[in-house]
Amino acid sequence: MDNTKTSQKYYIVAEDILPSAILKTAEAKEMLARGEVETVHEAVEKVGLSRSAFYKYKDGVFPFFRAVRDKIITIALLLEHRKGVLSTVLNTIAAEQGSILTIHQGIPLQGVANVTLSIETAGMVVSVDTLLQSLGLIKGVKKVELIGQE
Incomplete structure (x- = not known):
């Protein structure tokens, strides 16, 4: 599978059907962005996620509002x-x-x-x-x- 930026496909998916690891990754990223925590370690600990799962999903998970910039x-x-x-x-x-x-x-x-x-x-x-x-x-x-x- 080609993972270049030009071949990336994005989907809008209802939150209630996503696996908990993806939801927790999004929550951890939001906590980091808001400055509620200073490190990835703190964020994943607070949401109950392993660091390996966070790093696996972090570049592919973001809230919908981030996908539609300049709104x-x-x-x-x-x-x-x-x-x-x-x-x-x-x-x-x-x-x-x-x-x-x-x-x-x-x-x-x-x-x-x-x-x-x-x-x-x-x-x-x-x-x-x-x-x-x-x-x-x-x-x-x-x-x-x-x-x-x-």
């Missing part, structure tokens, strides 16, 4: 009208290496404001789903929704 997403948020909520949202995106392209904030009505953000995901160290989950956990964020993706 732009648009998200809509409903934020409480309190100091620091939008700042925390922006800092969270920056911490994950997302590049904010546009911000549109409506005037707060009845204690909440609508915010729409366009984010370039090419440099992000986490998946879009993980980012959305993180944003949803911020105190003062009432709703997070992915409304567009290029």
